[in-house]
Amino acid sequence: DQVPGRPEHVHFKTSANSATLWWEQPANADTILVRGYAVSYGIGTPSSKIVIEGADTNSFTIDRLKPATHYVFAVNAYNEADGEDGEKVLLSGTTLDGENGLLLAVATHCRRASAKERAVEVNWEDPNPERAEENRLDGNGRHYIVQYGLYQSERHEKFGPTPGHEAGESAARASMRWPSRKS
Secondary structure (H helix, E strand, O other), rough: OOOOOOOOEEEEEOOOEEEEEEEEEEOOOOOOOOOOEEEEEEEEOOOEEEEOOOOOOOOEEOOOOOOOEEEEEEEEOOHHHHHOOOOOOOEEEEOOOOOOOOOOOOOOOEEEEEOOOEEEEEEEEEOOOOOHHHHHHOOOOOOOEEEOOOOOOOOOEEOOOOOOEEEEOOOEEEEEEEEOOOO
């Protein structure tokens, strides 16, 4: 048995109190079994480890981090071959300071507005007040990510406003529309 390769295209984004890591499967995932991933993190060295079961998982958010603190992150694939993990991808970054960090409340009143044969529209209310810098031409506008999957399935996909997908938003309401997939 062989261990899987390194996860590919690993990147991350931090807020004041969290970091989200994204990755793609190792290049050899078609020929070598991947059972899941391990995400490690810590101040100075990745000393805390979280094991994530499922080869289709491609992101993880670490909460309860300290603001304005430098962290080291590691992501690796595993399959339990000879008790070994695949090679780690190491990254480092600093969480935002508490004053500039943005902690958003979870969207409320999420609902499916309509469903057609090849499209689903979802609406929600954004309880977070709009900030002036979101409306500047060079500002960072608010973006939404929707995670979806079949009911009681372990496989989920994430989706955000990209070319080909419609996204509408206002201070209090937001919605997204995307093509659905037949299973």
